Amino acid sequence: MLVCGCGRWMHTQGVDEAFDDEPHRAWLVRSECVGCGLAVGCEGSPEETLALVDRLVWSDDARHALERMPPYVAPLVKPEVEDYVRSKGQKVVTMALMAQARQGGAVAWEPEAEQRLVNVPGAVRAMARLELERTAVERGLARVTVALMEEVKARYFGMAAGK
Ligand SMILES: [Zn+2]
Known part of the structure; x- marks a missing residue:
């Protein structure tokens, strides 16, 4: 304090x-x-x-991610995430904790994939991390791999190009 x-x-x-x-x-x-x-x-x-x-505070990135959610989803997600963060004995809702809360557990990263994430521009890295972890969980993967990264990256660039 x-x-x-x-x-x-x-x-x-x-x-x-x-x-x-x-x-x-x-x-x-x-x-x-x-x-x-x-x-x-x-x-x-x-x-x-x-x-x-x-x-208990939300990091700027986590708060922005919450604000980008549909209006009917955010009020449901907020208490769920905050309960999870408290249960972990944490005080800051980070992007990582938010992802974990929504998935019910942590997603591991292949060392090579983690290293590649460092090269992603800072502005999109937080969302890329969240998207990758979410996709890994949807696929039932235990961890984020380089292969998954390549696939998601292609989708991101596709979106950026307006396809
Ligand atoms: Zn003062």
Whole structure:
């Protein structure tokens, strides 16, 4: 927990999962004092910055993913995901935890596939990860493979080309 210079507690406003640093993930935790409005950010590993998170929060990416869901789906998904995150003793709803919650378990990654994900542009990496893990579960695969990646990538590029 952070104490503001004015003496009040600062509260967590959001968490940015810095996917650009993958596989060494970093979080940018934003905190704000409601008393005087001072806002600060702290970047570090999830382990380092978790202590600054004072309530259950959604990472920016996870929140955006939730907001992109159909209006009738999001209200069902939100409590389900939050219950899962709490059951894991976590306080931040990350893209990975969101994917796990929706699938009922973690999806493993082939080392080669994990390495390739690093080369995916940061802007689409989070969604690519989610899509790959979702597809793996749909297929009954225990893990994300390079072959699956190639297939999903083709679909993504196809969409980007407007097909
Ligand atoms: Zn203050």
